Ligand SMILES: O=P(O)(O)OC[C@H]1O[C@H](OP(=O)(O)OP(=O)(O)O)[C@H](O)[C@@H]1O
């Protein structure tokens with residue numbers, strides 16, 4: 001993927017820079033208090049859903065993640081914890097159908113379903129193979145860390161987690177403690 005044209009001006013941007021612009025425009029929230037999933041408060045928050053559900057944002061996320069996966073060559077699937085990872089996993093799986101390597105997806109629930117299949121993990125989990133886990137934002141890394149534990153428990157190998165934006169608040173270190181490398185597309189400093 002070389003460059004993308006911004007429809008309204010015809011200006012071309014590198015895909016990562018264009019994704020950064022979309023996040024800055026649609027997802028960055030400032031100027032009020034937000035409670036994080038860790039319980040801490042912040043005045044700087046990424047609401048990633050408008051970017052992940054924007055046609056151009058979704059397409060860029062899929063292409064950038066697939067570029068990374070294709071560099072590795074041995075990744076059998078992509079998954080993540082609900083809800084943040086759901087749009088990413090879905091769009092990556094769909095886009096991979098027309099790329100050199102097909103990448104099926106799976107979701108890790110926060111709790112087992114409680115009825116029906118009662119599964120904690122839904123979708124296509126390739127037991128015994130290496131998978132990538134993904135999150136939309138990482139702060140402490142606790143959310144995606146839970147998904148890493150569940151997926152390893154189910155019998156898959158996890159060496160890397162991809163995140164769209166890492167807030168640089170400890171996720172890299174907490175995942176390192178699980179022997180996992182965090183690969184952010186962007187970090188908080190890209191928005192300062
Ligand atoms: O690195 P952490 O400290 O765990 O924080 C990041 C997590 O917080 C958000 O999820 P949230 O709990 O708000 O739930 P949602 O994805 O269901 O909206 C986000 O989607 C990440 O999964």
Ligand SMILES: O=C(O)c1cc(=O)[nH]c(=O)[nH]1
Pocket residue numbers: 035036037038044045046047048137138139140167
């Ligand atoms: O830490 C979090 O819970 C969190 C931070 C952020 O910027 N965005 C989000 O959705 N969650």
